[in-house]
Amino acid sequence: MNADFVNPFIGGLLNVLETMAQTKLTPGKPKRKQSDIAKGDVSGLIGMVGPDVRGSMSITFDESLALTIMERMVGERPEKLDAEVGDMVGEVTNMICGNAKRDLAERGYEFGMATPIVVSGKQHTISHQVDGAKIILPFMCDEGLAHLEICFDK
Amino acid sequence: MNADFVNPFIGGLLNVLETMAQTKLTPGKPKRKQSDIAKGDVSGLIGMVGPDVRGSMSITFDESLALTIMERMVGERPEKLDAEVGDMVGEVTNMICGNAKRDLAERGYEFGMATPIVVSGKQHTISHQVDGAKIILPFMCDEGLAHLEICFDK
Numbered sequence: 001m002n003a004d005f006v007n008p009f010i011g012g013l014l015n016v017l018e019t020m021a022q023t024k025l026t027p028g029k030p031k032r033k034q035s036d037i038a039k040g041d042v043s044g045l046i047g048m049v050g051p052d053v054r055g056s057m058s059i060t061f062d063e064s065l066a067l068t069i070m071e072r073m074v075g076e077r078p079e080k081l082d083a084e085v086g087d088m089v090g091e092v093t094n095m096i097c098g099n100a101k102r103d104l105a106e107r108g109y110e111f112g113m114a115t116p117i118v119v120s121g122k123q124h125t126i127s128h129q130v131d132g133a134k135i136i137l138p139f140m141c142d143e144g145l146a147h148l149e150i151c152f153d154k
Numbered sequence: 155m156n157a158d159f160v161n162p163f164i165g166g167l168l169n170v171l172e173t174m175a176q177t178k179l180t181p182g183k184p185k186r187k188q189s190d191i192a193k194g195d196v197s198g199l200i201g202m203v204g205p206d207v208r209g210s211m212s213i214t215f216d217e218s219l220a221l222t223i224m225e226r227m228v229g230e231r232p233e234k235l236d237a238e239v240g241d242m243v244g245e246v247t248n249m250i251c252g253n254a255k256r257d258l259a260e261r262g263y264e265f266g267m268a269t270p271i272v273v274s275g276k277q278h279t280i281s282h283q284v285d286g287a288k289i290i291l292p293f294m295c296d297e298g299l300a301h302l303e304i305c306f307d308k
Contacts, residue, residue: 047201047210047268056201056269083281090283114201114268115210115307116283124275127237129244153269 006135009150012099021072028138037125038147042066042081044093044118050111055152056128057097065144086118160289163304166253170246175226182292191279192301196220196235198247198272204265209306210282211251219298240272
């Protein structure tokens with residue numbers, strides 16, 4: 001998997017959070033090891049299926065960061081990771097993947113997006129089951145960590 | 155969503171666990187409410203994308219049941235939900251969805267499967283983000299509970 005494939009997802013994440021929630025994330029060092037796993041409190045996951053490629057993407061937030069994003073979007077900080085925060089994470093997941101889908105289609109890589117799934121649970125871990133490359137990208141800001149993971153089965 | 159759509163997934167789950175792990179599950183009462191959520195300790199999730207339909211499926215296990223399945227498959231009970239248990243849950247997810255994909259293709263419903271994702275974390279919850287029907291099916295056995303959830307965006 002080359003940078004052409006990963007950058008549209010990164011661009012989508014940075015753009016969505018800055019536009020929707022005035023939140024600037026700083027990308028950390030990408031990890032490629034199969035043993036590395038993303039850990040967090042609320043995650044959005046989505047599957048991708050194209051004629052030549054299958055894969056999955058996840059975005060995982062610390063609780064503090066998810067609550068801050070929600071606060072900046074709706075003006076009030078939720079007390080905990082409730083259904084509205086889950087819906088927001090699902091929507092952000094859809095937007096990041098939709099952004100990448102458009103960018104990659106312009107370069108000849110076509111795929112369809114499944115519907116997003118949101119997982120909530122203190123310090124859960126996510127393991128994408130693919131034979132191909134897995135890229136985990138950490139993102140930092142004062143309010144907490146996010147992890148973007150992109151995997152394709154080729 | 156009618157029974158034609160759901161039954162191939164149920165058949166896949168029952169068949170896979172009985173064949174691979176000599177484990178018989180008893181189906182409970184299906185739930186259709188949007189507010190119902192599956193809760194468990196390890197889950198396999200997979201996205202589905204077809205020309206006319208998008209959706210997602212998840213299978214969620216209690217820790218005790220996941221460890222028992224693993225024990226029956228490999229002859230030794232893992233001490234905890236480790237990477238091997240995760241791989242088994244990913245494989246079971248793939249097989250259930252593959253079973254349903256074949257059955258539904260024969261009836262004219264075509265979809266492609268994304269790659270599975272496995273989530274681990276004590277008592278995490280899963281929320282499928284679809285506009286269409288969501289079906290949660292509980293399954294029981296002496297070793298613990300499983301929840302199968304099937305959702306399509308139409």
